[in-house]
Amino acid sequence: MEYWLPIIYMGIMGLALLIYVILDGYDLGVGMLVPLANEAEKDMMIASIGPFWDANETWIVLGVGVLLIAFPIAHGIILTSLYVPVTIMLMGLILRGVAFDLRVKAGDHRRGLWNKAFFAGSLISSVAQGWMLGAYITGLQHSTTSLLFSALIAMTLPALYLILGCGWLLMKTDGELRNKAIEWARMAIWPMGLGLFMVSIATPLVSSSIAEKWFTLPNALYLMPIPMVCLFCYGLIVVALNKPEMFSKGYSWLIYACTVAICFMASLGLAYSIFPDIIIGGLTIWESAASVKSLQFTLVGVVITLPVILFYTFFVYRIFHGKATALSYE
């Protein structure tokens, strides 16, 4: 038990954060795209994410919650050292979260202001999350390389969210807005590729033990599917963006699905690199784990509730399936 429980929790935490990225990623992405659209399109874009954003954000609360439940020592170290980006991210999430309602309820003369707040909040949160990811995978060091790297990921992670956002709009909207989404995706795809590449090479560069895990035989062979699938999906997105007619032929889900596949593979690779550390080169999952009794107690809850949560999440998406329809916050 003492060996397996922390591993199980690391899996749950990874799953929660992965789901967070692919779900809140699209609504943050849509938020960053809002200034590029006209008034009617803005309403439609926000309507397309309206029923979902709140539940999407809950996944990061679960991710941090599991970090807290299972690895309290690491929770303290990570959040203390990421104090500033976490605070900035929170302020961004606050701004955009209230903007959904206030852009309609605060009166027409304030609408422009809250549209800007919605955009700014989405951008700020995405940039801050990129910074956090960069700082985390370089081992929470305060070296210049680490800072530069964090800055780079801060600039490229939003591109991933933009692609997810465009992929979402392709599924949920049509007409002119959909064409625009394709245009936007064409611009965001390159920085996203750069970011993905940087994250992939960073961990082996930071830690020689991680490099060894990846670049020795036969491990390197077993791991080949990870970069291969990523490259394949990335290529597919690039090709599809140049053949926009296929999106109206029943392949509107292609961009979103490929991006999800990339996120899934990237997180597998990351988990493989980091394991069994929770703070790279600093602390293993066993060293920072909470007591067995507490982990067991919560696991009962996780085993019961997580499938139920996934079920009703699916149920809600099912209810709101198809193209978005106008919904009023007024």
Place this chain on the structure above:
Amino acid sequence: MDFDPFVLARIQFATNISFHILFPAISIGLGWILLFFRLRFTQTGDKAWEYAYLFWVKIFALTFAMGVVSGITMSFQFGTNWPGFMEKAGNVAGPLLGYEVLSAFFLEASFLGIMLFGKDRVSNRMHLISSFLVAFGTTLSAFWILSLNSWMQTPTGYHLENGVVMVDSWMEVIFNPSFPYRFFHMLIACMLTSAFVVAGVSAWRALRNVDGPATWKVMKTGVVIAAVLAPIQILVGDFHGLNTLEHQPAKVAAMEAVWETENGAPFTIFALPDEKTKTNRYALEVPYAASLILTHDANGEVKGLNEFEGEHPPVAIVFWSFRIMLAIGGLMVLVAWWAAWQMRDKKPPTKPLLYALSAMTFSGWVAVLAGWYVTEIGRQPWIVSGVLKVQDVVADHSSATVGGTLFGYILLYGFLLASYIGALLNLSRKPAASLSLTAISAPQATNKEA
């Protein structure tokens, strides 16, 4: 000026949690009130109830969103500000917060989407179920968070290993001695807060004649809830106080500003407690009353602050917060009963009553905040009573970092609070019938292709 980062960290946490609690305090009660409106409409078919639902669901959505985003902040701030708390008490705090996220947060967040936007896409029954699950989810999250908070006040069911809390019995941890009192005191507080918001905003609308007599029905709902619950709250509060006296006598001593242990202690109505001289200046006292209230015996012993030298909370702020809470509680009973009396037999309310109810709109907020200051500042200097001191768990940040972000939070929260109240006023000016036309999305053929 040189600020202590420890003090700044506390102010920052207090700012965040004070801002946060304002919104659950409304949405927990309003969720159930909405369900009531919804059920009444299904039963009677009376348009007034539908309008009531459509109007208040908009305020609920806004309030809920404010609560969600400020709540996410809280989940991070345990780690950013008090890492030592998680290191030492994580074995209790982690699972309780975890159960809150797993059992309540996902439930309310997911079904809120259906409740707000799914009316056309699901059956009436499914929509009712969703509304119920949202209300239930908000109440369930209060259950877990109050369990954790109560455990920090009256910890049981654990032992210490190298200073780290290890759980012996989850039943004793969750249902710790102060939990039932705090839970019911808070739930009633939430119902009262939302009842006064409903009555107050309706009175404001009635004064401007936005909706005519239809508003009275809604107002009466708020008034009846308040008239029934306000006196019950005083009773529950009294039980809670007795429980505190048993487990946290230092807090009660600060609440009553009793400096020396005495038999037949007076109740101090007004005073300026002075920590330096350990006396109350300008004290206005009712003889024997504190002993009578606390021990239900005029000559009962009340422990003084002298018994907890160096380990008691700051006196003046706890003393005054307690009095503010009591005063508002009393005012709530008076106004609610006056309103209930006036509106009996479907009589129209008079202008003075409407003004009084409007003035009381946010009275619940003041009482809730004051009450929480009593219980949380009253716990100082401990973060877990008798186990862990706040001083020992604080993160090592510079005062510039904490001060800077605190400044940011205060600006942001000030702006948001103004926007929230502004939006409430803005919505209140519109007749419910005009809102209802746009409230439900126009049915459109959904494209099945995606």
